Amino acid sequence: MSWDLSTLFRRHAKDIARTLHRRGLTVETAADLTQDTFVRLLVSPPKEAAGVNNPVAYLFRIARNLRIDHQRRERVLKMVDLSDDEFAEITDQSPNAETIVYDRQRLELTKAALAELPDRTRRAFELHRLGELTIAETAATIGLSSTTTWTLLRDAYEHIDARLNRP
Structure with missing residues (x-):
């Protein structure tokens, strides 16, 4: 049929x-x-x-x-109608164990990559990224031009990215 x-x-x-x-x-x-x-x-x-x-x-x-x-x-089954806010309150926002382990591994790789950088490049990266300074503020703090500071930051990002994405 x-x-x-x-x-x-x-x-x-x-x-x-x-x-x-x-x-x-x-x-x-x-x-x-x-x-x-x-x-x-x-x-x-x-x-x-x-x-x-x-x-x-x-x-x-x-x-x-x-x-x-x-x-x-x-x-x-007992059905409960929840608003979006009520639903958000019951969801677990904490990461699962695999995510925690993965993020810790990535953090260790990032720390190792930062330690490999030349002092001036590492300092520029830390001021800009961790200290949340602008490129101009970072340049003034370390006594370099904005262009040179931008180059140091680019090199730092490329180095860290290469270390994190190693096969």
Whole structure:
């Protein structure tokens, strides 16, 4: 048995969604279950021996069964409607263990890369990046021109980037 799912979807998806909505589901849930109905048919079509001759009735039966399953789950599970702020309060903002280990490794590589830099380059980088000085302020502090300071900073960034991205 081969049913044209594309044609069935175009002709009957709206009717299935409308029926599900009339049976007490939200528009969004009805649309989701309509999609699930066609996915269910696609994944496990009826067997030849089942004698299913009416594809529309079969689709509506699948949708009905999915609606019943959904409503049973809804009765068992307690749903809570949270605002975005309330949801943000319950989420864990702390990094996971893998992220912590990875970041610590990168920090150690960065420290090692900084130690490899010439003193003047390292000092310029630390003043600019860690001391949050502008390039002009950094240049005035170490007694160099802005162009030379910018070159030192570029060299420092390239050196650190090369160390962090080593294979």
